[in-house]
Amino acid sequence: MAANTHDVIMLFGDSITQGGWVPGGFGQRLAENYARKMDVINRGLSGYQTKWAIPMFEQIFAMQHQQLHVPKVQLLTIWFGANDAAPFPNRQHVPRDQYRENLEHLVNMVRSPTSPYYSPSTRIILITPPPVNSHQRQDRNFDATKSYAEVVNELGTALAIPVADVWTAMWDASGRDERALEKFLHDGLHLNEAGYEVVYNLIMKIIEEKYPEIHYDRLEMVFPPYWANVEVE
Amino acid sequence: MAANTHDVIMLFGDSITQGGWVPGGFGQRLAENYARKMDVINRGLSGYQTKWAIPMFEQIFAMQHQQLHVPKVQLLTIWFGANDAAPFPNRQHVPRDQYRENLEHLVNMVRSPTSPYYSPSTRIILITPPPVNSHQRQDRNFDATKSYAEVVNELGTALAIPVADVWTAMWDASGRDERALEKFLHDGLHLNEAGYEVVYNLIMKIIEEKYPEIHYDRLEMVFPPYWANVEVE
Numbered sequence A, B: 001m002a003a004n005t006h007d008v009i010m011l012f013g014d015s016i017t018q019g020g021w022v023p024g025g026f027g028q029r030l031a032e033n034y035a036r037k038m039d040v041i042n043r044g045l046s047g048y049q050t051k052w053a054i055p056m057f058e059q060i061f062a063m064q065h066q067q068l069h070v071p072k073v074q075l076l077t078i079w080f081g082a083n084d085a086a087p088f089p090n091r092q093h094v095p096r097d098q099y100r101e102n103l104e105h106l107v108n109m110v111r112s113p114t115s116p117y118y119s120p121s122t123r124i125i126l127i128t129p130p131p132v133n134s135h136q137r138q139d140r141n142f143d144a145t146k147s148y149a150e151v152v153n154e155l156g157t158a159l160a161i162p163v164a165d166v167w168t169a170m171w172d173a174s175g176r177d178e179r180a181l182e183k184f185l186h187d188g189l190h191l192n193e194a195g196y197e198v199v200y201n202l203i204m205k206i207i208e209e210k211y212p213e214i215h216y217d218r219l220e221m222v223f224p225p226y227w228a229n230v231e232v233e
Helices: A015-019 A026-034 A051-062 A066-067 A096-111 A142-159 A166-173 A180-184 A193-210 A228-231 B015-021 B026-033 B050-060 B063-067 B096-111 B143-158 B166-173 B178-183 B194-208 B227-232
Strands: A007-013 A036-046 A073-077 A124-125 B008-011 B038-044 B073-079 B122-129
Touching: A007 A015, A007 A051, A015 A036, A015 A073, A015 B026, A015 B194, A026 A193, A026 A228, A026 B015, A026 B026, A026 B122, A036 A073, A036 B038, A051 A096, A066 B143, A073 A096, A096 A124, A124 A142, A124 A193, A142 A166, A166 A180, A166 A193, B008 B026, B008 B050, B015 B026, B015 B038, B015 B073, B026 B038, B026 B194, B038 B073, B038 B096, B050 B096, B073 B096, B096 B122, B096 B143, B096 B227, B122 B143, B122 B194, B143 B166, B166 B194
Parallel strands: A007 A036, A007 A073, A073 A124, B008 B038, B008 B073, B073 B122
Antiparallel strands: none
């Protein structure tokens, strides 16, 4: 049984988060760099949008009376929108206003003092959905996803939560050419290694600027370096 | 705070375990394949040998009275020897007999009903240290590491615990040519992606043959697939 020794970075989202364990994925990169400092917990749920995500998050994030016994979530990334933005009548579709409300609800579950999940020490990063290459992925719409990304940016400003704006970063890095997105998206929707590198860099930039105290360079190893053992022999 | 929703695979060892998060590493591969089924917890401690590992394991593995509150360790890999086998007077050196006793102690912490860490549901895999390419790594000795690998194989037989015999698998795959080990070891001691692939394959073969009930193909996802939500709408 695993003792509660390491704080964690929790990645919450859809298939793009679930896929973050691939070589070069943002989960893999975080885990490698935070080794011996924080564990990375991937709670990506393929196919989910914000409506289905809320009841899952009620199980994934510990309630206050449990929090003493479980790992402290120092950083939580919330990354939905790729499925919410699927056009109606796709059953994954969540209307834009509802998407915004659901995201705000997820944030408030952690940030509101009256929430049973209140965790004031948990830092949050919101992530915008990546731009869609609709030439490759015809069940998604470029402009719809763009407008869902805007919701995340607006919400981040309104709630004073940093946003990793993957949509804009990838769009700009593709020269604002939809077909050029294939550099980052292997199927028009899901990220390849280059895509995840963009995400990882945005997250680390936010950590450096907004949450420097949890940058891996600032954290001590949980267990002592081996030379500590050599010296006390 | 992270609720206790997923059982875990715990990787316990030295720098070769700690490095398991690299792209293609055995931690990365396990995490990718076990996504939504089990979490992978990397407790690799660079530079450690079995003597220094025991007091750390007393903190890493939960005691019985804590076990209800913490994730269940379904699989534990124990992988030391690369540092134990460093020749005296290297301060990491652990004599061969002591190495065997320490490994047995680690196993008994989990398997002995009288141990405060007793966890009968935790499956164990022992891993032999990889062969050393002493042309590249002059502070290690080829034959010494070989004899420490033999200890692990003997102990596995004696205790009826499956052994992932990385030493033999890499040695054979190198045509029993020490210089050819560079195919698997980037510095003569630590594994590259091809080296970790050998390790991952040995672990998955043991899971298939000895612990098939925890093969990722046999495990349900902890949270329902998204189409379960679609259907109940």
